[in-house]
Amino acid sequence: MIRATSQGKHGYRSPLPHDDSSARKGLRSAGFLIFLILHGSSFALANDSIGDAAAAIEHDFVSAAKCKSCHGKELMGDQYGTWLKGVHHGAYETLKNSRAETIAREKQLGLPAFEAPQCLVCHVTAFGVPKSRIREHITPQDGVQCESCHGPGRDYRKKKVMSKLRRARSAGLWEPEEDHGICLRCHNSQSPTHDPQRYTLSDGSTSDFDYEQAMQKISHPIPEHVKGHYLELRAEQKAEEKRRKKLGR
Numbered sequence: 001m002i003r004a005t006s007q008g009k010h011g012y013r014s015p016l017p018h019d020d021s022s023a024r025k026g027l028r029s030a031g032f033l034i035f036l037i038l039h040g041s042s043f044a045l046a047n048d049s050i051g052d053a054a055a056a057i058e059h060d061f062v063s064a065a066k067c068k069s070c071h072g073k074e075l076m077g078d079q080y081g082t083w084l085k086g087v088h089h090g091a092y093e094t095l096k097n098s099r100a101e102t103i104a105r106e107k108q109l110g111l112p113a114f115e116a117p118q119c120l121v122c123h124v125t126a127f128g129v130p131k132s133r134i135r136e137h138i139t140p141q142d143g144v145q146c147e148s149c150h151g152p153g154r155d156y157r158k159k160k161v162m163s164k165l166r167r168a169r170s171a172g173l174w175e176p177e178e179d180h181g182i183c184l185r186c187h188n189s190q191s192p193t194h195d196p197q198r199y200t201l202s203d204g205s206t207s208d209f210d211y212e213q214a215m216q217k218i219s220h221p222i223p224e225h226v227k228g229h230y231l232e233l234r235a236e237q238k239a240e241e242k243r244r245k246k247l248g249r
């Protein structure tokens with residue numbers, strides 16, 4: 001299966017063509033055509049402008065469990081724990097609810113929603129990505145995880161790379177705060193429950209998506225006093241633990 005698509009700056013495909021201006025603002029399409037060859041994907045997606053497949057062109061996926069070892073730490077701000085309780089982690093389970101069932105029936109998918117490629121493409125991470133590009137087991141039960149927004153993590157997750165933003169970027173870390181097109185890959189009118197008036201903007205008008213408000217709902221910051229200093233603070237924490245052990249407390 002060979003397809004021509006326009007590629008965004010992060011190696012994923014922007015959700016073009018798209019019909020509303022709020023979406024266009026966030027898009028930075030590089031404007032050149034690439035040919036994407038999807039190995040091991042036996043079906044043709046209804047729309048090839050969505051999903052994580054193109055993200056794996058340059059880097060491999062490793063699963064949220066790999067991020068947890070550092071980003072599950074309390075000192076770090078436990079981004080993993082926040083995500084686990086959040087709406088994206090539940091995105092796969094949602095495909096089992098009665099609304100999903102009704103949509104699948106109406107669309108005559110011939111499969112339950114939680115098995116249908118037409119739904120999974122936005123409700124789990126790395127759907128349609130060739131197996132060779134997925135280095136650790138990614139369970140659908142994790143729904144939409146870190147790498148759907150931060151990029152496939154195999155090359156940037158290492159401590160020495162992660163702690164230097166410049167290095168992390170060149171190893172494939174995306175910055176969704178700079179490129180809202182990352183959200184719009186899934187938050188667009190291809191979603192059967194898409195609501196063009198979901199968000200009310202400060203001027204009273206409505207929009208299908210508003211990055212600032214949406215981000216507030218899923219916020220998972222590094223604590224301010226830790227940002228930029230995690231490794232030093234973690235080293236101090238470890239030294240303190242060791243000292244206490246020695247003293248037998």
Ligand code: HEC
Nearest residue numbers: 066067070146150153157159162163165227228229230231
């Ligand atoms: C070995 C530990 C480690 C692992 C594993 C790890 N990270 Fe990090 N990450 C860090 C450190 C350290 C920082 C910098 C923290 C600071 O501000 O001092 C960081 C920073 C970040 C940032 C903020 C970058 C910025 O400054 O804007 C993001 C986003 C991030 N990591 C995502 C991830 C994701 C997604 C994964 C899994 C694919 C992951 N990390 C795996 C240690 C790790």
Ligand code: HEC
Nearest residue numbers: 087090091094122123144148149176182183186214215217
């Ligand atoms: C890989 C697809 C995907 C990406 C990328 C994605 N989302 Fe989502 N998002 C979903 C799905 C699917 C749901 C519905 C989950 C559910 O209800 O179970 C959702 C739900 C949400 C919701 C709750 C519904 C709403 O609109 O109020 C917010 C907020 C949200 N996402 C914010 C974001 C933001 C901000 C970004 C970008 C930084 C983003 N999402 C990127 C798939 C995605």
Ligand code: HEC
Nearest residue numbers: 050099100103104113118119122186187190191192193194
């Ligand atoms: C283009 C990406 C995309 C596709 C494809 C997609 N979804 Fe979603 N889905 C989302 C996003 C984003 C949300 C949250 C915001 C919204 O409703 O658009 C969501 C939310 C949902 C919800 C929760 C709505 C609520 O708040 O009650 C259900 C149920 C759902 N989707 C079912 C499905 C089913 C069934 C399919 C397949 C026929 C499907 N989705 C395909 C992106 C997608």
Ligand code: HEC
Nearest residue numbers: 064067071079080083088144145146149176177220221222
């Ligand atoms: C739906 C998209 C989405 C998912 C899923 C997601 N993030 Fe993020 N993350 C963002 C966005 C957008 C930002 C930037 C927020 C900002 O700077 O306002 C961010 C910021 C961060 C930061 C930097 C916080 C700071 O204070 O600078 C870290 C670290 C991080 N994410 C780690 C993770 C990890 C680990 C996971 C998975 C367990 C994850 N994220 C899941 C979208 C996402």
